[in-house]
Amino acid sequence: MNRRDLFKAIPVLAAATQLHGQSQPKCKLLPGLVGYSFSKQLGEKKMSYEALIRLVSELGLDGLDTTVYWFPEKTDKYFASLRALAYRNAVNLYSIGTGVRFCQPTPELQQATVDQVKQWVQVALKLGASHIRVFAGDVPKGATGAQAIAWAVEVMKRCADVAGAAGIVLGIEDDFGLSTTAEQTLALVKMADSPWVGINLDTGNFPRDGYSKVAMCIPYATGVHFKVEITDENGKEVKADWDRLAGLFASAGYKGYLSLEYEGKEGPETAVPRLAPELRRVTSKYSG
Numbered sequence: 001m002n003r004r005d006l007f008k009a010i011p012v013l014a015a016a017t018q019l020h021g022q023s024q025p026k027c028k029l030l031p032g033l034v035g036y037s038f039s040k041q042l043g044e045k046k047m048s049y050e051a052l053i054r055l056v057s058e059l060g061l062d063g064l065d066t067t068v069y070w071f072p073e074k075t076d077k078y079f080a081s082l083r084a085l086a087y088r089n090a091v092n093l094y095s096i097g098t099g100v101r102f103c104q105p106t107p108e109l110q111q112a113t114v115d116q117v118k119q120w121v122q123v124a125l126k127l128g129a130s131h132i133r134v135f136a137g138d139v140p141k142g143a144t145g146a147q148a149i150a151w152a153v154e155v156m157k158r159c160a161d162v163a164g165a166a167g168i169v170l171g172i173e174d175d176f177g178l179s180t181t182a183e184q185t186l187a188l189v190k191m192a193d194s195p196w197v198g199i200n201l202d203t204g205n206f207p208r209d210g211y212s213k214v215a216m217c218i219p220y221a222t223g224v225h226f227k228v229e230i231t232d233e234n235g236k237e238v239k240a241d242w243d244r245l246a247g248l249f250a251s252a253g254y255k256g257y258l259s260l261e262y263e264g265k266e267g268p269e270t271a272v273p274r275l276a277p278e279l280r281r282v283t284s285k286y287s288g
Contacts, residue, residue: 027250029283031276032056032063032259034225035070036097037268042070050085057089059276065223065259066127067097068120079126086128094257095131095171095223096124097200102159103137103152103178110155117159121166131169131223133200134159136188138177152178153191164196171200171222174213182206182213189220198222202261203245208235211244218252225261226279242282250286258283 033056041047049066056064064086071078086093098120104110120132136156139148156170163170172179172188179185185199199220204227206213211230230240246258260279262268 027253027287028255029246029249029287030062030257031060031279031283032065032092032094032257033059033061033272033276034065034097034259034261035067036065037260037262037272039067039070041268042067045072048072049082053082053086053089053091053093055272056091059273060280061091061260061276063092063094063257063259065095065097065133065225065257065261066093066129067133068123069097069099074123076126079123083126083128093127093129095133095259096120096127096129097133100132100134100159101137102134102155102172103140103148104155105140105143105147105151110151110158113155114158114162117170118162121163121168124168125166130167131171131200132163133171133173133223135175136172136178136185148178149188149191152188156188156192156197157194160192160194160196164194168196169222170197172197173200173225174202174205174217180207182216186217186220200225203227203240204229204231204237204261204263206231209233210240211248214245215248215252218249218254221249221254221256223256224249224254224258226258227261228264228275242278243285246282246286 035052038047038052052064083093100113100116102113104113124132136152139145160170172185174182174185179188189197189199199217200223201217201221202225203210203214208231228240229237232238260275262271264271
């Protein structure tokens with residue numbers, strides 16, 4: 001192409017670039033699996049993370065949230081082998097789920113929690129993960145709610161600085177204690193006031209009115225544990241409508257994983273393969 005032809009092509013290239021920008025998806029939902037789905041099997045050493053990586057690949061899912069409780073060892077060699085195996089199977093080890101609890105009543109315990117996060121940041125980096133699941137924690141015995149929140153926020157801010165320096169996001173799970181409800185969890189995240197802190201949004205954990213509470217939290221979601229059950233307006237656990245849930249994430253423009261966390265009565269060995277095609281369907285349907 002000579003110089004004159006190149007200049008003629010510039011408007012066409014600009015239009016194509018603009019069109020390409022306009023065609024970008026408003027949301028992008030990826031199907032994943034949370035390792036906790038196989039908690040019993042991992043705990044009893046009847047399942048390994050190597051086997052889970054292969055299963056995720058075989059089921060056509062994109063990623064695995066590696067709950068850290070069941071790592072058989074925490075060595076560089078082990079993490080390197082997992083990362084390599086995941087790469088060979090086209091599986092993203094995008095998140096690690098830890099038991100870190102931010103609310104700690106003494107300076108010593110607060111520093112120990114920051115040190116914990118420092119250690120898990122290194123593990124995340126070794127696995128190639130960009131997200132760490134954490135907990136807000138409970139109100140310590142003898143403390144007030146206001147004190148507990150202040151302690152949690154102080155530790156959260158310090159941990160956010162540690163994680164953010166490595167480009168890793170912390171997701172507080174809506175689960176118990178200070179983050180039982182959507183309102184509590186949102187308040188903590190807003191008080192952290194950091195781009196490195198958000199919500200690890202568990203769709204099945206809210207005490208009542210699950211759909212509306214999920215919708216409240218989506219703008220702050222850093223990751224999602226996608227459950228088979230959800231609570232209705234009266235707090236009764238009912239079967240989740242995955243189309244309705246995925247539609248909420250799509251409407252909010254969420255980009256990230258919807259990761260199946262299975263905790264039902266049926267064994268995960270049969271339930272997860274049965275549910276995987278439905279998860280692939282809804283993430284594909286509502287992306288874009």
